[in-house]
Amino acid sequence: MRKYWWKYLGVALIVYSFTVGLLVPLKPGIYSYDPGSMNTGQTYTLSVTGYNTFYTKAKDPIRVWLKYDSIHNIVATKVKILDDRKLEASFQIPKYLPTNDRVGVMSLIVDDDHDGFAVMPSTIFIKQDSLDKNTQLGSVSWTQSKIQGIHGKDQFNFPFRVQLSETIRNLYYHVPFWFAMFIIFIAGISQSIQYLRTGNQEYDYKSMSFTMVGTIFGIIGLFTGMIWAKDTWGTYWSWQEVKMNMTAIALLIYLSYFILRQSFDDDERRAKISAVYSIFAFGAMIALLYVVPRMVSSLHPGSGGNPALGADDLDNSMRMVFYPAIIGWTLFGVWMTSLVYRMQVVRDKLYDL
């Protein structure tokens, strides 16, 4: 028990990431709205569809805002609740916008005491036909209401994003495989270096086992990513997508490593040459990691204006599942590696008999 604590820890963390990652609901949010653009000086009824919301259970009246910036906003004159997920908010759009631009982009905010508040940032366009010479006029009509008394809810929820919705949970299954894969590949390289330094067969088997588990993790990561891509980007495979193709190349490199291993009969020769190749290939992979992202833009978070794992995207509730999942899969990968390694040693002994 004391010796194998890390195996138990790994399994516990994986089980934790599965249960919490799948069971915790998403934060209430705004799923859709209509219309998406308005004109100044007119009255509109904005129909809002919520996600995971319970509008009928709200005790206080629900409030809806269109927010331009920190001081300029308008509040809905009337809010009609249709059911738990649908409401209609009437807006009287002032004659002028608080800006001299033709179009102002508004954020939609819905606040109720049961679900807390939900924001849909920069979504609704308001057009003004005649520009106001005196911006004060617009400014005044947009500062009549204040956004205050917001109901913050401190529940353990995952954030809601319209494009991702429930697939946001894939973060706990897709991304940790990459992290674990990289850690395991680096461990494999260090074993290769150890082999070249000492010439001890044991290190070759270890390096091979690490590489095998890393490759399996890479394939799983690729497939979970492809499922996610189908849902959010609309296609399983995108040639525009850098990280995806880079992964495919990395997997090609490691698959050819196994082909290389197969083509030797002599153990020592196989060990030496595959160690040399894996280190050389790792160097080429570093070049790949550096070069390819500069060539084309990526659809992945973190590039081309896409949000990354910053404060905005990975909030604390997700970190509490995401980081344990990485550690869990890494430990699990090490366990798998030790099994592959022991199998290899046993096979070696059997063939020697």
Place this chain on the structure above:
Amino acid sequence: MNLAKEIGILLQKEIKIEWRQKHAIGGILLYVISTIFVVYSAIKSVDPNVWNALFWIVILFASVNALVKSFIQENSSRQLYYYTLANPTAIILAKIIYNSGLLLLLSLLSYGAFILFAGNPVKDIGQFFAAIFLGSLGFSITFTFIAAISAKANNSATLMAILSFPLVIPIILTLLKLSANALRLMQDTAIWKDILTLLAIDLLMIAMAFILFPFLWRD
């Protein structure tokens, strides 16, 4: 015997061997020309975009074919003889330098053949030659090293391709961008950055080859 002198003698030996088996380089040249001929009789219209891609693909395949023999043209007992005489660093360096020269020659001749059959869309000759030079260097380092690896295995020709193609992707991507710029298919004011990237990759690969080759030949 110092390193430079060793490399010089090994280079002379390489050139002599090549001169004695003229069919090898002649075969590669014929390979390039017939590939260009087949491709262009299939496509017919020559768009600069296609020209760019085809040029580097032809160079890639010609390079693999030219360099696969690097470590198998001489029999293993003669290899052993060299290893007892020379420093492994000198051996790999001489091979890389010789192969770079070979590939440079091959690329320039292919460029000539491309001009002959498919026209010359290159607008910035200097940049294009820079791409050819750095490309031959990068290809030669990677392919020479992989040829050394695959020479130790049984089915070396297949292994050569599957081991080296994924590894040259960073080089070939940068080359495509560089030569697209030389063809004015795109305008990049910071193209020197790509030249530096290519140089950095070449340096990284040669450093790896340097460190790892002594482990490879000692068996």
